[in-house]
Amino acid sequence: MNRKKRSFNFILGTVLLALTLIPALIGLVWTPYDPESMDVANKLAHVSIRHIYGCDNFGRDVFSRIMSGSGITLLIAIGTVACGSIIGTIIGAFTGYFGGMVDTAIMRINDVALAFPSILLALVIISLMGSGKYQVMFALGIAFIPSYARIVRGEYKRIKNLDYVKSAKLAGAGDLRIMFVHILPNTKAVLLSSVMIGFNNAILAEAGLSFLGIGVQPPDASLGRMLSEAQAYLFTNPGYAMFPGITIVMIILGFSLLSKEIG
């Protein structure tokens, strides 16, 4: 890739993320309006100077809700991907590196988990633990483990036979050291791109769960929940659906542009 395009991706990605993440960060401490306070006079108000993204069916300021909602969405997405990728990497590393019976058994379990619809899995976990943002994080995190384990295992199987690993072994490096110091950095590219895809999927999965009423609980906002609530008002106030949707696209696009740069 040429320099010029690289910097273009980099700038666009940074700008998109700045536009979405900075309001989300500010939203942790301050929003223009209380995201939960209702106002009859502004029910489904359209875009105006006072409410730059308009208002929802309770007259709540959509911009303020997006600010706090982005925070919750990012929290869930980061938590989910962290949970899935860390546990998945550890499982994938051990099974890929050592192989053998344990590998076969764990990968069999993994296949099962991959074939098991994550929505049902989430439903089981949430019905056991109650619903809420942390439960969603946990449920999705578990559902995400198998795909990471599978990817990382493949990388380890490939890399462990490379010469540099063999020479490290001859030099007397321990298994753990080889696994996490020598091999892990070389899985960076693959891992990073699957983290990005995972991030995308986590935001989607959260929206799906909110759709079923088992995600984030009202009046808490998350981008997915706002989008599904806004569907009922698509014809009266399309802006209500557009803004959370565009925010999701901006976040995902921003991350994927930046990840190309790093990867």
Place this chain on the structure above:
Amino acid sequence: MRKFGKKLLVMLLVSTLAIALCGCAGDKVGDSLITIGIPQDLDDSLDPHVAEGAGTREVLFNVFEGLVKPDSNGDLIPAVASAYNINEDGTVYTFKLREGVKFHNGATVTVQDVKASLDKCAGTGSGEPLVAAFSDVKEINIVDDSTIEVVLNSSNTDFLPNMTAAILPADHLDASTELIGTGPYKYVSRSPQENIVLQAFDDYWGEKAKIKDVVFKIIPNGDTYVMNLEGGSIDMMARLSTTQAAQLSDNFDIYEGTMNLVQGLYLNNKVEPFNDPKVRQALNYAVDVQEIMDFVSDGKGTETGSSMFPAFGKYYMPELNDTYTKDVEKAKQLLSEAGYPNGFEFTITVPSNYQQHIDTAQVLKEQFKEIGVTANINLIEWDSWLSDVYMGRNFESTVIGLDASTLSARAMLERFTSDSGKNFTNYSNAEYDKTYAAAVASTDDDIQTQNYKKCEQILAEDAANVYIQDLPNMVAVNKKFGGYEFYPLYVMDISKMYIK
């Protein structure tokens, strides 16, 4: 290869033409057909004695009839029976069978069919009644070829509404897959999650239905109602929100009514702090019903101050709506007296399939904030609600609408007696129980009505729950059709509708 290609082309052309022609034909049938949108499939049993889902009842109303049936004024009129008589102390109900009533399969209704159907409800064979209200039934006797009597264990002048129980053929008592009734429409077919098809019954005993084919189309996605109506894929849709109704063009008539239920914040009277009447009253003082209506349904709806909705003209007491008017100071004072000067935190469990209840809960949360009480909303699936909240009674509070399965005050008030199986709010008040028992036992209509009203009053003053409103029901009907009528029950009578 080239020849084959030519053949394929011809085949494609012919089939496209066939498809196109078939498409035209499909559109032409429209005239004697009405397509009605319903928000969910009939997921519970289609057996009319078993089905209790309001959405199922409203469709089956067109297919099945009892000895008597409700009319749009809320009165009971003879149906499969042509006349009835209740003895003085309300223990024996005698019905004269209407002559020549036909089942959808062509057979004529006999007293044996009636006895078998009622026996099924009363569970005469198995010992336990299939329909709870039939536990009062002592025996069902065939008097002669056209007369049948129902004998009750104790005096009950208010038993007639239960006689709306569907009459089925004695050899088709299990009606869950093959629906054979006596109603103006017969069941044709269904496709899960897609539609239910009915057709006018030519041998109906009464005034025959005017529209030949009825398709109930399932549209679970609320935001497409308006587009479906405007796009012509449905002709009628009930229970639209005020926002949706406002978006419709003048191709549609909007009928405005109520849903005939009492929406409320139902409290588990057994758990702390709701076992203290002062806390329950404080919550009532914190709620501004008009504000809820403004947010949830553009100000439409009818306030209810107790467990009775306005369609029950005889029993509804509008004066109870003023038992509590919003008074934050009073609410705070009551909370202090109850030992919660700094408020408390509790959970509102809401079934996730009812947007209006979810919206109401969100407004309630904001209103409770003002008196220092924190409400957390917990959405659960309808099924978990049924098993955990309703049957398990394992909840703190819930927003739901309670309706009446029959046209009697009992249907709304029995569920608050201490030992009722339906008393999911665990309300227990000796005086209430006594008044209710007196009402049921009374054979004098005035005394009975007075006692029922007293029950309502107790529920309001003791603040058993936070009663909110009867939700508005906006029905949109394409101007091509007329004759839609509201019932005080959750039913949709298609047989009276006609093409203009």
Place this chain on the structure above:
Amino acid sequence: MKYVAKKVIGAIITLLVVSLLVFLAFAIIPGDPALSRLGTNATESALAAMRERMGLNKPIPVRYLLWLAGIFKGDLGTSYAYEMPVTALIADKMPITITLMIYSLILMLIISVPLGVYASYKEKTAIDRAIQIINQIIMALPPFFSGILITLVFGVGLKFFVPGGFVSIGVNPVRFFKFMFFPALAIALPKSAMILNLLYTSLNGEKKKDYVRTAYSRGNTSNAVFFGHMLKNASMPAITFIGMALADIVAGSIIIEQVFGIPGLGRILLTSIQNRDYPVVLAVIMLIALMVVVTNLAVDVIYKIVDPRIE
């Protein structure tokens, strides 16, 4: 051959374990199918009778074995909610989902392959860059949101179709196919972007390979090389992805079916979970699992054929 047999046995074990897990999930999830069916006015005895009729009074291991035995007879049980054989129910809904699948597959190919090839052909030109940027944006589009956008643009704005106006194929095939185009597009768009990206990357990788250079130097016209060799070699990752995407459509159709109001397998799965209609849930999940397993199997086998060194 031994390799394939081993994989097939593995796949069958996977399916068995999935079905066992679904059974366990039913035991854990709160909710009672009998209550779900009879509603709030049910009496205890009616509930007990319903449970017996549904076979819920038997212990879970027995129910599981009965279900397994049923499978070999081609009997997937009876739906609690619809009182019809599950096989008939699935057969009723399968065409809708299959149509959606094939339709979106065709759209995916029509959109992604020519554009991917063209972009690679025009590598480093303005057209290439424009395609790349649009592609990036579409890739970031959640199907949920693309569905809403399509509804808004084609349904509300241009009135090409009636949102939620699904008609079954038996009633009016023309309207059926017309309507299904839009949900298929919502599914196909983000996935086409992925395929385009994969194809583009591997085509550009392929260009640098020796055989391509040799072919060019031998005086081969560039088109023949391009389509004859490079595309064939470069399509492997894309084919793998398409395989995965097809299985994904069934599982992922829940949301698209919800947005567009289509009564397909996704809707049936969702409502059946909500109704605790376990025989139907089990059948649909097994169907999805079967598709995932078969796709993975096919991918494994294809890889083995391409690269016999894989153990």
